[in-house]
Amino acid sequence: MRWFLSFLFLSFLAVVHALSSTGNRLLVILEDETEKSLYSTFWSDLEGRGYTLSFESPKSEQLSLFQHGARAYDHLLVFPPKSKGFGPSLTPKAVLDFMNKEGNVLLALSGKSSTPSAISSLLIELDLHLSSDRSAFVVDHFNYDTVSASEKHDVLVVPRPGPLRPDTKAYFSGEGVLAMPRAVPQTLGSDSPLVAPVLRAPVTAYSYNPKDDSGSMEEVYATGSQLALVSTMQSRNSARFTVLGSVESLEDKWFSATVKTPSDEEQTQTVNREFAKQLTAWTFKETGVLKVGKIEHYLAEDPADLNPQIYRIKNDIVFNMEVSEYEYDGYVPFELPSEDALQLEFSMLSPFHRLALQPTRKTDNSTVYSAAFTTPDQHGIFSFRVDYKRPFLTNVEEKHEVTVRHFAHDEYPRSWEISGGWVWIAGLWAVIGGFIAFVLVWLYSEPPSAKTKKTQ
Numbered sequence: 001m002r003w004f005l006s007f008l009f010l011s012f013l014a015v016v017h018a019l020s021s022t023g024n025r026l027l028v029i030l031e032d033e034t035e036k037s038l039y040s041t042f043w044s045d046l047e048g049r050g051y052t053l054s055f056e057s058p059k060s061e062q063l064s065l066f067q068h069g070a071r072a073y074d075h076l077l078v079f080p081p082k083s084k085g086f087g088p089s090l091t092p093k094a095v096l097d098f099m100n101k102e103g104n105v106l107l108a109l110s111g112k113s114s115t116p117s118a119i120s121s122l123l124i125e126l127d128l129h130l131s132s133d134r135s136a137f138v139v140d141h142f143n144y145d146t147v148s149a150s151e152k153h154d155v156l157v158v159p160r161p162g163p164l165r166p167d168t169k170a171y172f173s174g175e176g177v178l179a180m181p182r183a184v185p186q187t188l189g190s191d192s193p194l195v196a197p198v199l200r201a202p203v204t205a206y207s208y209n210p211k212d213d214s215g216s217m218e219e220v221y222a223t224g225s226q227l228a229l230v231s232t233m234q235s236r237n238s239a240r241f242t243v244l245g246s247v248e249s250l251e252d253k254w255f256s257a258t259v260k261t262p263s264d265e266e267q268t269q270t271v272n273r274e275f276a277k278q279l280t281a282w283t284f285k286e287t288g289v290l291k292v293g294k295i296e297h298y299l300a301e302d303p304a305d306l307n308p309q310i311y312r313i314k315n316d317i318v319f320n321m322e323v324s325e326y327e328y329d330g331y332v333p334f335e336l337p338s339e340d341a342l343q344l345e346f347s348m349l350s351p352f353h354r355l356a357l358q359p360t361r362k363t364d365n366s367t368v369y370s371a372a373f374t375t376p377d378q379h380g381i382f383s384f385r386v387d388y389k390r391p392f393l394t395n396v397e398e399k400h401e402v403t404v405r406h407f408a409h410d411e412y413p414r415s416w417e418i419s420g421g422w423v424w425i426a427g428l429w430a431v432i433g434g435f436i437a438f439v440l441v442w443l444y445s446e447p448p449s450a451k452t453k454k455t456q
């Protein structure tokens with residue numbers, strides 16, 4: 001009885017505690033303990049979703065991201081440092097090592113103080129760039145909050161972002177506006193497919209340093225939507241890194257602020273709290289995590305014999321793959337974004353087939369994607385491959401080898417089944433038949449009698 005009750009209690013806990021798909025140990029790097037109370041709603045939201053928060057000062061002696069060579073935490077949340085840098089345990093190399101071991105990082109920046117060079121050198125490694133003027137933040141004279149920044153125009157009010165591209169899922173979209181006070185702008189390297197912006201600045205925004213009194217706007221480093229307020233990078237091992245330009249946007253004050261831009265009629269409530277949830281959920285792998293379940297392939301005429309090692313050329317094959325997506329607290333069937341395709345390749349050195357996998361069936365926690373095709377007229381070692389890499393989704397790379405043999409000697413079609421051969425078969429039998437007929441006629445025809453000859 002007692003074990004049953006504790007079992008019930010545990011399953012109840014599992015239901016109320018949404019958990020990240022990779023772990024719940026979250027290290028928060030916060031230099032000034034007194035600032036902790038500014039973000040109380042943010043902390044309680046994270047704890048409510050099942051994270052165990054450990055707060056450390058970057059100066060702390062015992063701070064280490066690793067223990068016995070393994071990650072000591074699953075996720076890292078870094079608040080902007082007050083001083084020049086983070087100290088020896090949070091060097092760019094340590095953070096990259098943490099990501100190489102599949103740890104996720106959320107880095108918040110602040111335009112209130114200048115960003116240390118250690119941070120910009122870390123970001124350069126990830127192909128994210130900060131302005132060389134490290135005290136600059138984003139200002140916009142059209143999309144600012146008239147309630148709190150009527151003079152300085154440094155509290156940006158921007159709508160929630162929509163989907164980045166039609167073939168990506170929108171994990172950050174929704175209704176409402178966000179307040180981004182004194183956000184540090186980032187620009188994204190153009191040649192990395194791993195970086196993606198989440199929130200771009202409005203077209204009228206620019207980067208500005210209040211301490212730079214010269215007022216010259218001639219050497220602007222980037223403007224408008226070239227500037228990202230929030231950007232992300234997902235490495236090849238699917239570790240995630242998010243840069244949030246404005247740490248202030250996580251404060252209790254901005255979670256429930258009312259804002260008004262010059263063009264608005266009335267004040268509106270910010271949705272910073274919901275956005276902070278979406279952003280941390282994505283970064284700490286509560287959303288956008290794909291998992292491949294069962295993979296099955298078989299002969300179309302013999303579905304009972306699953307995943308055979310060997311096929312023959314010109315066999316009809318069916319391939320099925322279960323794909324699930326993690327959504328806050330469990331796996332659900334994965335839905336492809338509307339304009340995207342999940343493709344199966346059947347390849348030896350290069351693909352012989354590249355086919356779109358179609359959703360055919362759903363289980364409780366996955367969608368079954370299928371394709372049917374005929375093996376090519378080429379024998380050798382082939383593989384079924386699925387290679388699906390999209391912004392905001394973890395990578396799917398599957399490779400399953402099979403052998404494709406040629407026909408056995410008794411598997412070729414018999415000659416008479418090949419209609420193109422009928423002419424030659426008919427010719428052959430005509431010759432044989434003709435020969436026999438000739439022989440019979442020859443044997444049985446009487447020689448001319450000698451008598452007749454004599455009479456002549």
Ligand SMILES: *[C@@H]1O[C@H](CO)[C@@H](O)[C@H](O)[C@H]1NC(C)=O
Pocket residue numbers: 291293324331364365366
């Ligand atoms: C989906 O559910 C099945 C059966 O309950 C389970 O075996 C499988 O591991 C689940 N898949 C995922 C991705 O959780």
